[in-house]
Amino acid sequence: MSVIFGLAAAVAVVAALGVVVAQRTLYSALALVANMVALAVLFLTLDAQFLAAVQIIVYAGAVMVLFVFIIALLSPGAQERLHPLEARVLIGGLAAVAFTVVVARLTLNGVSVAASGRFYGRLGPFAPVLVDRHGQVQTLGEQLFTTFLLPFELSSLLLLVAAVGAVYLSRRRRAS
Amino acid sequence: MNHNLFPGFIGLSAALFAIGAVGVLVRRNPIVVFMCIELMLNAGNLALIAFGRFTHTMDGQVFALIVITVAASEVVVGLALITGVFRSGRGLDVDELSEMRE
Numbered sequence: 448m449s450v451i452f453g454l455a456a457a458v459a460v461v462a463a464l465g466v467v468v469a470q471r472t473l474y475s476a477l478a479l480v481a482n483m484v485a486l487a488v489l490f491l492t493l494d495a496q497f498l499a500a501v502q503i504i505v506y507a508g509a510v511m512v513l514f515v516f517i518i519a520l521l522s523p524g525a526q527e528r529l530h531p532l533e534a535r536v537l538i539g540g541l542a543a544v545a546f547t548v549v550v551a552r553l554t555l556n557g558v559s560v561a562a563s564g565r566f567y568g569r570l571g572p573f574a575p576v577l578v579d580r581h582g583q584v585q586t587l588g589e590q591l592f593t594t595f596l597l598p599f600e601l602s603s604l605l606l607l608v609a610a611v612g613a614v615y616l617s618r619r620r621r622a623s
Numbered sequence: 624m625n626h627n628l629f630p631g632f633i634g635l636s637a638a639l640f641a642i643g644a645v646g647v648l649v650r651r652n653p654i655v656v657f658m659c660i661e662l663m664l665n666a667g668n669l670a671l672i673a674f675g676r677f678t679h680t681m682d683g684q685v686f687a688l689i690v691i692t693v694a695a696s697e698v699v700v701g702l703a704l705i706t707g708v709f710r711s712g713r714g715l716d717v718d719e720l721s722e723m724r725e
Contacts (some may be wrong), residue, residue: 494676
């Protein structure tokens, strides 16, 4: 398990760096696809099979096709080269490393709390045994349509608003 | 699942979020900026699912699903905005698209 985690984590980080430093926009998009596939593998190691499938279908499928389509349509020819010694790149990189170190340090503190049994000791309502018995999708769907019904309906409303907004923004304006 | 992996997941999530944030701040192409926002949302999803897995609740996965919905609608509106800006004749450079600031 930790071997799969290490491999997928390495691919995810390298692909994320690729998104930021790639000179051509299309290479950024391809690196983002690699990052999302690695994240889907990580979701599988976290027993989230349904979300791994959704990640592949929605992100690596629909969203990235939309990105690639827009890149092909606009074909921004200008290549942007990041100079590693430029002040904003340097400051940004240092801030990113500092943020990661702080969060990792805090999480390690949390593990000592966990060792005392206060965090992991209590089993929630969805222990792996129960999820195995009822199935991943059934359990998730039951939660989605009972406890989280309002956020679910609001998200469908949001999708409708986004579709209307996209049509409004991309309509052809009359030359006035 | 080994509980010792939990800091690994959260640390990885923080690293991906930080890389995405740096990309948003440093890159000038709005399409790449959007991809970096996707990177940050995905990092948040990873943290949500990891917390849900290690506390044995389904809430993290439900929220990750809703975050994916929000991200999809954000991409739709954002890319429509980018095509609108591109068609208006201005170039694709967020440093030059600063009329609203002035």
